[in-house]
Amino acid sequence: xxxxxxxxxxxxxxxRIVCPNGHLGFAPIKTGSFRIGCNxxxxxxxxxxGSCDVGxxxxxxxxxxxxxxxxxxxxxTMLTASRRLGVPMIVGSAGDTGSNSRVxxxxxxxxxxxxxxxxxxxxxxxxxxxxxxxxxxRRIVAGEEIAGLDGRPPLDLAxxxxxxxxxxxxxxxxxxxxxxxxxxxIVGGRSSDCAIFAAPAIRQxxxxxxxxxxxxxxxxxxxxxxxxxxxxxxxxxISMDDVKVTALLPEQRCTIASVAxxxxxxxxxxFYEHFLGGHVDMSRCRYEQYxxxxxxxxxxxxxxxxxxxxxxxxxxKIGERYVGIVGVxxxxxxxxxxxxxxxxxxxxxxxxxxxxxxxxxxxxxxxxVLGDREPLRAxxxxxxxxxxxxxxxxxxxxxEVCMIATRQMFYARLPQVKGTAGxxxxxxxxxxxxxxxxxxxxxxxxxxxxxxxxxxxxISEAGV
Amino acid sequence: xxxxxxCEVAKTIRSKxxxxxxxxxxxxxxxxxxxxxxxxxxxxxxxxxxxIFRIDxxxxxxxxxxxxxxxxxxxxxxxxxxxxxxxxxxxGSQQYGPLLDVEVPDG
Numbered sequence: 001x002x003x004x005x006x007x008x009x010x011x012x013x014x015x016r017i018v019c020p021n022g023h024l025g026f027a028p029i030k031t032g033s034f035r036i037g038c039n040x041x042x043x044x045x046x047x048x049x050g051s052c053d054v055g056x057x058x059x060x061x062x063x064x065x066x067x068x069x070x071x072x073x074x075x076x077t078m079l080t081a082s083r084r085l086g087v088p089m090i091v092g093s094a095g096d097t098g099s100n101s102r103v104x105x106x107x108x109x110x111x112x113x114x115x116x117x118x119x120x121x122x123x124x125x126x127x128x129x130x131x132x133x134x135x136x137x138r139r140i141v142a143g144e145e146i147a148g149l150d151g152r153p154p155l156d157l158a159x160x161x162x163x164x165x166x167x168x169x170x171x172x173x174x175x176x177x178x179x180x181x182x183x184x185x186i187v188g189g190r191s192s193d194c195a196i197f198a199a200p201a202i203r204q205x206x207x208x209x210x211x212x213x214x215x216x217x218x219x220x221x222x223x224x225x226x227x228x229x230x231x232x233x234x235x236x237x238i239s240m241d242d243v244k245v246t247a248l249l250p251e252q253r254c255t256i257a258s259v260a261x262x263x264x265x266x267x268x269x270x271f272y273e274h275f276l277g278g279h280v281d282m283s284r285c286r287y288e289q290y291x292x293x294x295x296x297x298x299x300x301x302x303x304x305x306x307x308x309x310x311x312x313x314x315x316x317k318i319g320e321r322y323v324g325i326v327g328v329x330x331x332x333x334x335x336x337x338x339x340x341x342x343x344x345x346x347x348x349x350x351x352x353x354x355x356x357x358x359x360x361x362x363x364x365x366x367x368x369v370l371g372d373r374e375p376l377r378a379x380x381x382x383x384x385x386x387x388x389x390x391x392x393x394x395x396x397x398x399x400e401v402c403m404i405a406t407r408q409m410f411y412a413r414l415p416q417v418k419g420t421a422g423x424x425x426x427x428x429x430x431x432x433x434x435x436x437x438x439x440x441x442x443x444x445x446x447x448x449x450x451x452x453x454x455x456x457x458x459i460s461e462a463g464v
Numbered sequence: 465x466x467x468x469x470x471c472e473v474a475k476t477i478r479s480k481x482x483x484x485x486x487x488x489x490x491x492x493x494x495x496x497x498x499x500x501x502x503x504x505x506x507x508x509x510x511x512x513x514x515x516i517f518r519i520d521x522x523x524x525x526x527x528x529x530x531x532x533x534x535x536x537x538x539x540x541x542x543x544x545x546x547x548x549x550x551x552x553x554x555x556g557s558q559q560y561g562p563l564l565d566v567e568v569p570d571g
Contacts, residue, residue, distance in 0.1 A: 052481070052483065052484050052546070053480075053481050053546070053554070053555050054554070055546055055547030055554040056484075056545075056546070056547045056548070057547065149483070149485070150483060150484075150485035150486055150525070150541070151485065151541060152485065256532065257475075257492070257533060257534065260530070260532035260533035260535075261476070261490070261492055261533040261535065263532075263533070264488075264490055264530055264533060264535065264537050265480065265490070266480045266481060266482055266488065267482055267488065268482040268483070268486055268488055268525055268526045268539040269526045269528060269537075269539070270528060270530045270533070270535075270537055271528070271530075285532065287532050313484075318549065358549050360549055360550055362552045368552045369552055369553050369558050369559070369561070370517075370553075370559060370561065370562070371543050371550070371552075372518065372543070373517045373518055373519065373543065373559075373562075374562070375516065375517075375518070375562050376562075387552075389549070391549060437549060438547065439545060439547065439548040439549070440484040440485075440545040440546065440547070440548065443483060443484050443485055443545075
């Protein structure tokens with residue numbers, strides 16, 4: 001077996017990237033394995049910071065789901081290493097959503113860190129990914145189809161009107177442009193995870209097929225290693241012939257099973273990865289154990305798209321939201337829990353009518369998580385927890401909807417109940433304000449003439 | 465015929481969002497023999513998935529056997545998009561529960 005690639009490049013012409021975190025800011029970088037990675041002569045340090053996994057609230061409300069301090073800490077870890085080693089740093093899908101405000105937030109954080117640390121001047125590049133509703137409106141009115149993904153119908157004006165904010169998923173193009181412009185640090189708007197890593201590799205002439213696969217395998221950091229352990233760094237190396245990925249935490253290894261297993265992670269299909277400009281076909285990939293902690297992959301192919309189509313994500317507000325929590329221990333009440341929630345709902349209807357608000361009961365201990373797909377919903381637990389959600393146009397109304405439904409479960413009229421002093425147990429005799437309710441209004445694609453047209457790039461100086 | 469539960473024979477059983485409208489399931493086996501035995505048994509075939517989750521076949525968007533990872537992988541539409549009213553699993557990460565008890569006939 002060859003010597004570990006941690007210590008020596010496997011060919012003369014390679015590009016090495018350390019990835020310290022699969023969702024920067026969401027949970028802190030583990031710095032031990034990152035330090036090891038920084039000693040492996042990386043050519044770049046790259047991480048993705050976004051995900052639609054966090055649900056529609058952050059994009060709709062234009063907030064981060066990650067705490068500010070964790071974002072600053074992770075950026076500081078990467079920035080300090082990047083400037084010390086003199087290699088570029090790239091962060092994509094800034095601040096969970098990649099909206100314009102999140103890009104600006106990360107750029108400001110990096111400027112502040114550079115000033116505080118008195119880092120020598122460097123060039124910071126960034127790009128935006130938001131798409132204006134006016135632009136989408138114009139295209140719909142002109143008869144252009146904004147096509148739905150995953151069974152959704154084409155975007156219409158009603159769905160657009162209900163939308164708060166839209167981001168487009170950038171490919172490699174704005175990253176390559178900013179690298180060409182001399183950026184030392186790049187903060188990207190919403191982008192395909194793999195593009196963050198593929199862009200520098202393609203720019204340096206490595207084959208597209210390997211470069212996109214390289215991005216796919218690195219984007220979640222140590223999720224491609226075993227045993228399971230997130231937020232640890234991994235080292236990638238691309239050559240003209242292959243991609244290699246190495247676990248950096250001493251307790252972890254990349255194995256054929258862990259790397260192949262990661263290729264299918266959070267994707268509908270393990271064989272295809274789509275992005276702006278085409279897709280990579282992984283169905284003929286070959287995985288080999290290269291050294292004890294490194295896997296070598298060959299054989300992906302790149303299929304350019306016949307038409308440029310960009311993915312759009314959009315979120316729209318439904319209303320203000322309050323939450324109440326009750327417990328149930330009486331077996332008779334548990335067996336008749338649908339009558340209890342129906343009673344509570346009826347009391348809300350008597351106050352507000354049957355529309356103009358939303359009311360949901362999530363019945364933990366029976367079927368909250370799977371709903372009607374729960375095979376065991378006819379066999380509930382000995383104790384139920386019920387989370388009541390009231391959604392309405394105003395906070396006052398949402399609070400009252402939620403309060404009526406929560407409190408009226410206490411007064412539910414079940415014919416043979418023994419306990420007549422209260423039908424449910426209150427954790428708190430109150431309802432709590434929650435984030436407003438949003439929903440994903442766009443999961444669509446739109447035609448582009450130029451892969452840069454939605455992604456304006458900017459470059460300026462930071463440091464002292 | 466004797467059988468064991470899927471959670472006793474699989475190495476990993478997980479679910480996760482695949483975009484905002486789908487949830488994908490990965491069942492990964494420790495060795496080729498177990499992988500092949502489960503594949504051939506049909507206990508994770510399309511019809512079985514429909515029965516387990518009480519869905520019709522049109523709800524399954526992908527169903528593949530992925531040899532390099534010794535995995536059976538399938539993807540289904542969500543009941544509602546991630547985070548919409550009525551969804552209580554924003555990441556889709558606990559949808560695999562019903563798979564744990566699937567009976568796998570001994571080889």
